Amino acid sequence: MSPFWSYILAAWTLSAIVLGVQLWRALAQRRKADRAEQKQ
Amino acid sequence: MSPQRLRRASAQLLAATAIAAALGALWSLQFSPPDWRQGDAVRIMYVHVPGAWMSLICWTLMAALGAKLLWRCPPSHRAATAAAFTTTAAAGFWFTALTLATGSIWGRAIWGLWWAWDARLTAELILLFLYGAILALLSSFASEWRGVRAAAILALFGLLHLPVIKFSVEWWISLHQGSSVFAPADSRLPPDFLAPLAVMTLVYLLFLATLITLRVETALIKETTTTPPPEQDE
Numbered sequence A: 001m002s003p004f005w006s007y008i009l010a011a012w013t014l015s016a017i018v019l020g021v022q023l024w025r026a027l028a029q030r031r032k033a034d035r036a037e038q039k040q
Numbered sequence B: 001m002s003p004q005r006l007r008r009a010s011a012q013l014l015a016a017t018a019i020a021a022a023l024g025a026l027w028s029l030q031f032s033p034p035d036w037r038q039g040d041a042v043r044i045m046y047v048h049v050p051g052a053w054m055s056l057i058c059w060t061l062m063a064a065l066g067a068k069l070l071w072r073c074p075p076s077h078r079a080a081t082a083a084a085f086t087t088t089a090a091a092g093f094w095f096t097a098l099t100l101a102t103g104s105i106w107g108r109a110i111w112g113l114w115w116a117w118d119a120r121l122t123a124e125l126i127l128l129f130l131y132g133a134i135l136a137l138l139s140s141f142a143s144e145w146r147g148v149r150a151a152a153i154l155a156l157f158g159l160l161h162l163p164v165i166k167f168s169v170e171w172w173i174s175l176h177q178g179s180s181v182f183a184p185a186d187s188r189l190p191p192d193f194l195a196p197l198a199v200m201t202l203v204y205l206l207f208l209a210t211l212i213t214l215r216v217e218t219a220l221i222k223e224t225t226t227t228p229p230p231e232q233d234e
Helices: A005-039 B003-031 B040-071 B075-110 B119-138 B144-158 B161-171 B191-226
Strands: none
Touching: A005 B003, A005 B040, A005 B075, A005 B191, B003 B040, B003 B191, B040 B075, B040 B119, B040 B144, B040 B161, B040 B191, B075 B119, B075 B144, B075 B191, B119 B144, B119 B161
16 A cells, blocks of 8 residues: 555545534535424 | 525535535545555645635635625625625634644655744635634624634735745745746646545535635524614725
């Protein structure tokens, strides 16, 4: 296995986490807005 | 656009992003060849370069939305445009941070350095600070609308920094490599590398579109539930 794989996995994992957290937060905000709308 | 149509669009965009991401990851990590000089480390390019492009695209989009907010935005479109603006600013900040982080990891693997005060790296770091200033302005005013307007003005002035980033590798002696995508045929990346790079760029673009659609939809739902009185232009 190439010695670069630890760097490759670090870069890809970091990217996936940062993008995933943004998406998760946007979905959570929408769920919250949905709940507020349903309460009305 | 109604929240219902945005909901359909965001679901479709999310599905397209997931499919493109699976294809892009498989292609970039498994099926694309190693570089003859960098070996497998070239696979970092598939997350680094799209991130760098997105940092510039987000700023350009933010400036366009900022111009619309400042000059040509009817009150009925304000909430949606402001939501798109703030989402693009936050996404741009994170794309820039990712570019610096993945670039640093790539630099450590290939140059043996986590960081160098190189023209391209420093220019990208300044862009991160500019995004930070935009986010600070957005949350610094009691009136959300004032914060958005102040950030929109900075977004327009900040456009001047984009050519500095793009041409930094030509204007100064740089450790960072020059353009290898929009470059003459003899120094352009071979198709084996360009194809997965194009797919990963599409993933990032779809991701941004999904995020903006979700946030605009949320802003419109909130607008219908809270219905605040529209603020007057000063």
